[in-house]
Amino acid sequence: MKILVIGAAGMVGRKLVAALTEAGTVGGQAISSLTLADVIAPPPPGGTLPHTLVAADLSLPGVAEELISDRPDLIFHLAAIVSGEAEADFEKGYRINLDGTRLLLEAIRRNSADEPYCPRLVFTSSIAVFGEPLPAVIGDTHQHTPLTSYGTQKAICELLLSDYSRRGFVDGVGIRLPTIAVRPGKPNKAASGFFSGIIREPLAGQEALLPVDETVRHWFASPRSAVRFLLHAAALDTSRLGAQRNLSMPGLAATVGEEIEALGRVAGPKAVALIRRVPDPVVAKIVAGWPQAFDAQRARELGFVGETSFDEIIRIHIEDELGGAIS
Amino acid sequence: MKILVIGAAGMVGRKLVAALTEAGTVGGQAISSLTLADVIAPPPPGGTLPHTLVAADLSLPGVAEELISDRPDLIFHLAAIVSGEAEADFEKGYRINLDGTRLLLEAIRRNSADEPYCPRLVFTSSIAVFGEPLPAVIGDTHQHTPLTSYGTQKAICELLLSDYSRRGFVDGVGIRLPTIAVRPGKPNKAASGFFSGIIREPLAGQEALLPVDETVRHWFASPRSAVRFLLHAAALDTSRLGAQRNLSMPGLAATVGEEIEALGRVAGPKAVALIRRVPDPVVAKIVAGWPQAFDAQRARELGFVGETSFDEIIRIHIEDELGGAIS
Numbered sequence: 001m002k003i004l005v006i007g008a009a010g011m012v013g014r015k016l017v018a019a020l021t022e023a024g025t026v027g028g029q030a031i032s033s034l035t036l037a038d039v040i041a042p043p044p045p046g047g048t049l050p051h052t053l054v055a056a057d058l059s060l061p062g063v064a065e066e067l068i069s070d071r072p073d074l075i076f077h078l079a080a081i082v083s084g085e086a087e088a089d090f091e092k093g094y095r096i097n098l099d100g101t102r103l104l105l106e107a108i109r110r111n112s113a114d115e116p117y118c119p120r121l122v123f124t125s126s127i128a129v130f131g132e133p134l135p136a137v138i139g140d141t142h143q144h145t146p147l148t149s150y151g152t153q154k155a156i157c158e159l160l161l162s163d164y165s166r167r168g169f170v171d172g173v174g175i176r177l178p179t180i181a182v183r184p185g186k187p188n189k190a191a192s193g194f195f196s197g198i199i200r201e202p203l204a205g206q207e208a209l210l211p212v213d214e215t216v217r218h219w220f221a222s223p224r225s226a227v228r229f230l231l232h233a234a235a236l237d238t239s240r241l242g243a244q245r246n247l248s249m250p251g252l253a254a255t256v257g258e259e260i261e262a263l264g265r266v267a268g269p270k271a272v273a274l275i276r277r278v279p280d281p282v283v284a285k286i287v288a289g290w291p292q293a294f295d296a297q298r299a300r301e302l303g304f305v306g307e308t309s310f311d312e313i314i315r316i317h318i319e320d321e322l323g324g325a326i327s
Numbered sequence: 328m329k330i331l332v333i334g335a336a337g338m339v340g341r342k343l344v345a346a347l348t349e350a351g352t353v354g355g356q357a358i359s360s361l362t363l364a365d366v367i368a369p370p371p372p373g374g375t376l377p378h379t380l381v382a383a384d385l386s387l388p389g390v391a392e393e394l395i396s397d398r399p400d401l402i403f404h405l406a407a408i409v410s411g412e413a414e415a416d417f418e419k420g421y422r423i424n425l426d427g428t429r430l431l432l433e434a435i436r437r438n439s440a441d442e443p444y445c446p447r448l449v450f451t452s453s454i455a456v457f458g459e460p461l462p463a464v465i466g467d468t469h470q471h472t473p474l475t476s477y478g479t480q481k482a483i484c485e486l487l488l489s490d491y492s493r494r495g496f497v498d499g500v501g502i503r504l505p506t507i508a509v510r511p512g513k514p515n516k517a518a519s520g521f522f523s524g525i526i527r528e529p530l531a532g533q534e535a536l537l538p539v540d541e542t543v544r545h546w547f548a549s550p551r552s553a554v555r556f557l558l559h560a561a562a563l564d565t566s567r568l569g570a571q572r573n574l575s576m577p578g579l580a581a582t583v584g585e586e587i588e589a590l591g592r593v594a595g596p597k598a599v600a601l602i603r604r605v606p607d608p609v610v611a612k613i614v615a616g617w618p619q620a621f622d623a624q625r626a627r628e629l630g631f632v633g634e635t636s637f638d639e640i641i642r643i644h645i646e647d648e649l650g651g652a653i654s
Contacts, residue, residue: 090494131570143470144486145571152490156483163479167417243458244472
């Protein structure tokens, strides 16, 4: 099985590649080669699988054709620019997040002109496809009313993925990832950054700022779950999806207060004491418009599994990023 | 007020242009000029308004820029290829129905580089954005799960219209038209053709084929209502729309049996006797997946008004197409 990963240099992409090389198989089939692409050259995978590293911008003419020229059986398309950047740079957002995906779909469709070609395409969508009005728990049939250009671009790609799949041009599965926590690495300026920061920094003995009230409730999955979702989507029996190829992934609904309680249980009061409350009305207003929880019944019935407690999410961070122990 | 109508040669486009020239105003503002565009040159409007006729394909480079070069205050974008053709010719459907609309939106956005420009754009979407599973009555927050490429293209354009409006590039209103009945002209091969045919042909003393059961229920508005919807959308206070710029139009839910009863009341048993039942399982299956009725509460609250009986729809056809009387 030949695999192409687009967006292989990102946080989730790198963890996915590590999981692929470690397992050597996907859904019981042996992996014969890996092509790893991103706008910057992805790091070489560990292990012994034959691999190709590609630095390329999917939104440029000819790139998609080149990436699929060896007809990969399985394609993970994770490449996107994030919400804040897509809002700040309108043209870049549409070019990367919409045109890039459409060029990939078109390259796949045109590739079957001479010989049938219908690869599995696993696409990462986002809960940003949902906007006001939002119920407390978002069901699987909730309408898409995105309130950002990023969410609009993801919603459009979902529609394209379903239509190209319905027409038999690709075998697509779109997965809407929860907010990933605990994100490894340095603090960033994303409005959602504090959800990870108030866990990650205290575990590293550093102070973390909390800009919102402890009653704020949001929807989470660990990086480990994100990778598991991608691998499960890669091996899914898509005949069970019908015409609707996109799924809200299961996750954990938790308030900031519940996050902090979990931190206390896992790392003690010294860690909790490192959280400093500095209310930021701008961040509070942005976050107030975000989804709080999903039903995710379809995905759960299809075998996708997320976390059931924030303690578990914190322990996964300690195991996967901190060598299994906190100082 | 300068007005541009794209798709001016179509059935609804011609009726819209006739209404504009007759009124000479839109929302109380005098019309100063009309630009009428379509892939074939539209017929000249009646009346004395200054006008320009353009034969052009919106999906070709530079056409959108040219069409808006005199900065129309109000743009009606009705141009599209229909459902059957978009399904038969995948590339043409995406080129005309998606790329054409996106090129128009981009031309408008880029036109404001030097001087602010944010015209009202009235876009005709379709109830084809809705697909399985469908409730008996579709509410204003029902999800979009189109089952055709045409419906996918319209759903994508709705998302673009909302995002470009939210960003302040255009002042968009998208209206999802019910199935238009009674369509004037000759029978066509559209799966929906019989809904009009079983009224139009008998009124003209000709036989009409009915391929489905009389219990089939669908959602209708007259051509006169379609024009009234467009004009109402052109003058709407869009601050009342919020972030959701697209509306399901009000209509009349009626079964085929109710259509036939109305025909009997308006034109007598001789007309009804001209309907010949020739069941067509293919058409029956297509139609079974179509919407039956809408709530359309938002549109009604915003002042959009449709018909309340099929008798009314038939009388409008007699008044507008048959000179007010049947033979």
